[in-house]
């Protein structure tokens with residue numbers, strides 16, 4: 001169902017911001033994009049056009065994009081502002097303090113923070129009932145979920161309006177009812193990483209084997225069978241029997257694992273440096289990125 005056209009402002013035209021802008025443009029809205037870095041802002045329309053091309057979408061709605069260097073001009077008529085600036089609390093608080101003054105009182109102020117609690121981001125906003133988390137996943141034009149995070153200050157009406165706007169641009173919003181670190185998706189993802197790193201650290205297998213096991217077992221069906229429906233499918237009695245044996249043996253450390261800390265100390269941070277949990281060449285890293293993009297593009301065209 002087509003909804004009304006509104007004025008959406010995206011703050012930060014980096015990796016996430018330009019792609020979030022494309023989602024709202026393709027959904028028929030007027031989008032103002034602001035970045036304090038002029039070059040990044042100037043490059044944004046080209047990158048947004050690339051997304052239209054990748055998705056084979058009609059790029060005519062690009063005409064509704066305004067790249068705006070002045071924050072005031074970008075937000076003065078905004079109905080929804082989505083902040084996608086750096087993941088640094090002091091920068092986000094400063095942006096939100098400005099939004100509190102410059103955006104209309106009725107505008108929803110949303111943050112794309114990955115992990116910072118929404119009540120901390122909104123600390124300097126006068127009316128905090130209109131501040132909400134909208135955690136998009138990368139890349140937002142291919143991964144549809146958005147976690148809409150409600151802090152104890154956020155009005156339910158803000159959450160409901162945000163969810164309705166996101167549904168109107170073909171995203172899949174879910175309501176996160178508590179302002180907890182990592183929201184839902186990253187908590188699940190990192191719970192698995194904790195166990196994966198523990199298995200490698202204990203010498204049960206190497207990092208490549210972890211990836212093989214996940215991709216070729218439960219990972220191959222995860223996109224169509226979530227863990228709760230899978231439990232119901234096999235029966236909760238079997239799930240209980242397995243958990244009773246497993247839970248006492250699962251990793252439950254509360255500090256980052258030494259294997260990870262040591263690798264970061266040595267500068268072995270992953271594909272960018274050629275070595276992380278696994279070894280990478282430029283070509284093999286590129287192959288993984290392209291494989292992911294092509295797979296997600298195919299999936300997303302099936303969903304439409």
Ligand SMILES: NC(=O)c1ccc[n+]([C@@H]2O[C@H](COP(=O)([O-])OP(=O)(O)OC[C@H]3O[C@@H](n4cnc5c(N)ncnc54)[C@H](O)[C@@H]3O)[C@@H](O)[C@H]2O)c1
Nearest residue numbers: 012013014015016035036037084085086087112113114138
């Ligand atoms: N990269 C991811 O996979 C991912 C996924 C989900 C959420 N996020 C979150 O989205 C946000 C943005 O991440 P990103 O990867 O796009 O970062 P990025 O570094 O690519 O982009 C941030 C942009 O903000 C601009 N900026 C900095 N200060 C600003 C200010 N005061 N006003 C306006 N613009 C400013 C920078 O010039 C830059 O272009 C972060 O909070 C991040 O945690 C990232």
